[in-house]
Amino acid sequence: GESVGLHLPTLSVQEGDNSIINCAYSNSASDYFIWYKQESGKGPQFIIDIRSNMDKRQGQRVTVLLNKTVKHLSLQIAATQPGDSAVYFCAELEDNMLTFGGGTRLMVKP
Amino acid sequence: DTAVSQTPKYLVTQMGNDKSIKCEQNLGHDTMYWYKQDSKKFLKIMFSYNNKELIINETVPNRFSPKSPDKAHLNLHINSLELGDSAVYFCASSQVQGDQPQHFGDGTRLSIL
Structure with a gap:
């Protein structure tokens, strides 16, 4: 399934499926982007980052895709787990400061 | 463990009081930050x-002031809550500061009564 962070704040997926979380950013001059995960009662935890000279970067079970043409960023999670x-x-990094999107809640159904 | 630690975890106080929140990092980082997350998770x-520069978001009231006794600490003081x-x-x-991951x-x- 897909989710646009600001318009569909909750994404529900079945355990084992792949998840795609989308994000539209605002500043075409931004050259650095990060995805964070925040669990209840915890601070944001770094997942993966990407610079604007790349369009794809892979980590462990996660992939970030960057489309600068349409100012779109996505996070793909393979084999989603509870x-x-x-x-x-x-x-996104703007004027040397991180500007955060509104967030998407991912719920994994067993 | 290496980490960013802040105290207290919960702070309940009356309107008008002055309070401080402490933060320490033992990661050897040069830059520290304070963020506010509202009820909608924004x-x-x-x-x-x-150690060279304080950058303030212009929307932050001057009742809020950061204080850094050394590179590993950045405390947040809030007056007249x-x-x-x-x-x-x-x-x-x-x-x-810049294109590096931030550790939170x-x-x-903070709850104001």
Whole structure:
């Protein structure tokens, strides 16, 4: 399934499926982007980052895709697990400061 | 463990009081930050600070002031607390300011009565 962070704040997926969380950013001059995961009662936890000279970067079970043409960022989580349930934030670097998107809640159904 | 730690985790106080939140990082980072997260989970930068420069988000009231006794600490002082200050406040740090991941503490939930 897909979710646009600001318009569909909750994404529900079946355990084992792949998840795609989307984010639209605002500043075409931004050259650094990060995805964070925030679990209940915890601070945001770094997942993966990408610079604007790349369009794809892979980590362990996660992939970030960057489309600069349409100012779109996505986070793909492979084989989603119950422990992936959290709120996910994208952030872009503007004027040397991180500006966070509104967040998408990912719920994983067993 | 290496981490960003902040105290207290919960802070309940009366309107009009002055309070402080402490933050320490043992990651050897040069830059520290304070963020405010509202009830809708929206995260907004308040300050960034390294030993050379304090950058203040212009929307932050001057009742809020960061104090850094040394590179590993950035405390947040809040004067004359208002109801709208109720939120979760996060401290973070990064190696340098800019295109580096920031590491966050677990937050301080501030509730104003």
